[in-house]
Amino acid sequence: MNKIDLTTITVSEASAKMKSGEMTSVALTEAYLAQIEKSNKDINAYLEVFDDAIASAKASDKRRAAGKVGALEGIPCAIKDNILIKGKIASSASKILENYHATYDATAVSKLKDAGAIFLGRTNMDEFAMGGSTENSAFGVTRNPYDLERVAGGSSGGSAAAVAMNGALFALGSDTGGSVRQPSSFCGVVGLKPTYGAVSRYGVMAMGSSLDQIGPITKTVTDNELIFKTISGKDDKDGTTLSSEKTGIHTNRKPVIGIPRHFLGEGIKKDVLDNFDASIKRLENIGYKTVEIELPNISYSLMVYYIVMPAEVSSNMARFDGVKYGLHVDGANIIDDYFKTRRAGFGREVIRRILLGTYVLSSGYYDAYYNRANAVRKMITDDFVKAFETVDIIATPTAPSPAFRIGEKNNDPVSMYLEDIFTVTANLTGLPAISLPSGFAKAGDKDLPLGLQFIGKFGEEGTIFDVGKSFMGEV
Numbered sequence: 001m002n003k004i005d006l007t008t009i010t011v012s013e014a015s016a017k018m019k020s021g022e023m024t025s026v027a028l029t030e031a032y033l034a035q036i037e038k039s040n041k042d043i044n045a046y047l048e049v050f051d052d053a054i055a056s057a058k059a060s061d062k063r064r065a066a067g068k069v070g071a072l073e074g075i076p077c078a079i080k081d082n083i084l085i086k087g088k089i090a091s092s093a094s095k096i097l098e099n100y101h102a103t104y105d106a107t108a109v110s111k112l113k114d115a116g117a118i119f120l121g122r123t124n125m126d127e128f129a130m131g132g133s134t135e136n137s138a139f140g141v142t143r144n145p146y147d148l149e150r151v152a153g154g155s156s157g158g159s160a161a162a163v164a165m166n167g168a169l170f171a172l173g174s175d176t177g178g179s180v181r182q183p184s185s186f187c188g189v190v191g192l193k194p195t196y197g198a199v200s201r202y203g204v205m206a207m208g209s210s211l212d213q214i215g216p217i218t219k220t221v222t223d224n225e226l227i228f229k230t231i232s233g234k235d236d237k238d239g240t241t242l243s244s245e246k247t248g249i250h251t252n253r254k255p256v257i258g259i260p261r262h263f264l265g266e267g268i269k270k271d272v273l274d275n276f277d278a279s280i281k282r283l284e285n286i287g288y289k290t291v292e293i294e295l296p297n298i299s300y301s302l303m304v305y306y307i308v309m310p311a312e313v314s315s316n317m318a319r320f321d322g323v324k325y326g327l328h329v330d331g332a333n334i335i336d337d338y339f340k341t342r343r344a345g346f347g348r349e350v351i352r353r354i355l356l357g358t359y360v361l362s363s364g365y366y367d368a369y370y371n372r373a374n375a376v377r378k379m380i381t382d383d384f385v386k387a388f389e390t391v392d393i394i395a396t397p398t399a400p401s402p403a404f405r406i407g408e409k410n411n412d413p414v415s416m417y418l419e420d421i422f423t424v425t426a427n428l429t430g431l432p433a434i435s436l437p438s439g440f441a442k443a444g445d446k447d448l449p450l451g452l453q454f455i456g457k458f459g460e461e462g463t464i465f466d467v468g469k470s471f472m473g474e475v
């Protein structure tokens, strides 16, 4: 058997090679495990590598021999630590769930199992997905494969780094305000936040329930579409899910690309803007029409997100009380048990958000903050609906800077929150959005990846994939 080149292989190629008998799932899985063994000690993308991966690959090869071939038969993948795999630890990179074993599969995971995928391990993240650098993990930061002194982004930093270090063919992340797209941009891979309701949230630990979506991280747009199709669809266990005809839609006209120039101002690194302009030129050169658009309320997105999200966080975190799941610390009485358990189990950022959220939901401030934020959320959504009367896709950079240095923003939560400026709107509006690798910024002798974001119409992942493929030269 030929040596497998993990730097270039894609899901589609691996499937073709397994089909033709050129490669087995066992050989492919072994190659990934060897690569993880080599890179993970520096990068810390995986919190755990599963000891049953080879056994699963053997079972997959058997199924194939028996003629039973799923859409992702024998394909090795990585799963973010907040998505449940029955029998495995799911800790959300938190001390409070350090030894918590999932008792059931997330719907996205059972769909991957049905499709024949192999689970290599669970990936590092910011605790409970709160953060943009994976520095909020209770189990150490994930380092960027392009520069070990820099972050991999977050909160799905482990999943993006796993794919970028050639340690998995694809990974699942979760995206509440950019957590699939921003690390994908920092690590030079493709990351999708699907339309709200496209992918079931059953079995993903809730952060902001009106914002959360599971999304695939891959090397190519073609692969991303395949994973999206596999995990999306109506699920009786999540009442917000949509049937598969309502998502993944392709427009039947030549897509027009809108650019909210007025929003690309302060705080954006010059390298990022130059690269964005070059990306727009590239789109024009391959025949897309681009027009400037106005999104009058978009500058409020970040403020609205940092009210709505902590409000939902504060209520979702209430279930971690030392009784139902995970860590328990004994106190003087049951109320004291709660205090002691939560104080010992949660990290600083989680506590900060619970406090903020409790504040904006408290009776004296509910109208002033939470209700107003929800009203502005509706105005932002209306801006997008209006813009989509004339364009099919809205393009922005994914993040205002390339990967930053580990520790650089640690003591400045606000500057960390500003990282999310381009990504949170897709979550507030429920729209699908993708980050595509768009080039590099030089930092000393290192090349740091940059990302281009496309936001699509509700349910139109297909259009995003089509334009994404032509941008990446995949068609």
Ligand code: GLN
Residues within 6 Å of the ligand: 129, 130, 131, 132, 154, 155, 174, 175, 176, 177, 178, 179, 180, 207, 309, 420
């Ligand atoms: N960086 C954002 C935050 O800290 C996004 C998190 C996410 O998408 N899970 O909230």
